[in-house]
Amino acid sequence: MSGAGGAAAASASSLPSAQEEGMTWWYRWLCRLSGVLGAISCAISGLFSCITVHPLNIAAGVWMIINAFILLLCEAPFCCQFVEFANTMAEKVDQLRSWQKAAFYCGMAVVPIVISLTLTTLLGNAIAFATGVLYGLSALGKKGDAISYARIQQQRQQADEEKLTGSLEGEL
Structure with missing residues (x-):
């Protein structure tokens, strides 16, 4: 009996609770x-x-x-x-x-x-x-905070600018 109870406890712990989902x-x-x-x-x-x-x-x-x-x-x-x-x-x-x-x-x-x-x-x-x-x-x-969103946007802009300058230098 204790084996079945232990297996049930192990399977219950593997499922996400509301706390783990971020609620x-x-x-x-x-x-x-x-x-x-x-x-x-x-x-x-x-x-x-x-x-x-x-x-x-x-x-x-x-x-x-x-x-x-x-x-x-x-x-x-x-x-x-x-x-x-x-x-x-x-x-x-x-x-x-x-x-x-x-x-x-x-x-x-x-x-x-x-x-x-x-x-x-x-x-x-x-x-x-x-x-x-x-x-x-x-x-x-949850919605992300403004600081991390601004950081991601800045990284994307820098990557786009680097691609643009790289393609312009290749044309010259």
């Missing part, structure tokens, strides 16, 4: 907060979408309620204490890279809009989609 603590909490707010808006809008006789609206509403549950399960597992696998699933989702979370959350938010394009589905999935966008922005990384 600050406040940005991580912003992403989590937007995920929880997105889940709440999906759940409420999903309930309102289900109060109709149109089957596509009902399907979009059910999908939105499922999205709300998945978002809560991934971003705030303490809200789903009645689900036995909530903590393990949240740990597995935390091990994903930011771009994978972004694609998953944005994809989940787009499906109900494709099923039934109404104002309720648009507004209900907006915050869930924004959560995916926040994770996508964190995948891009």
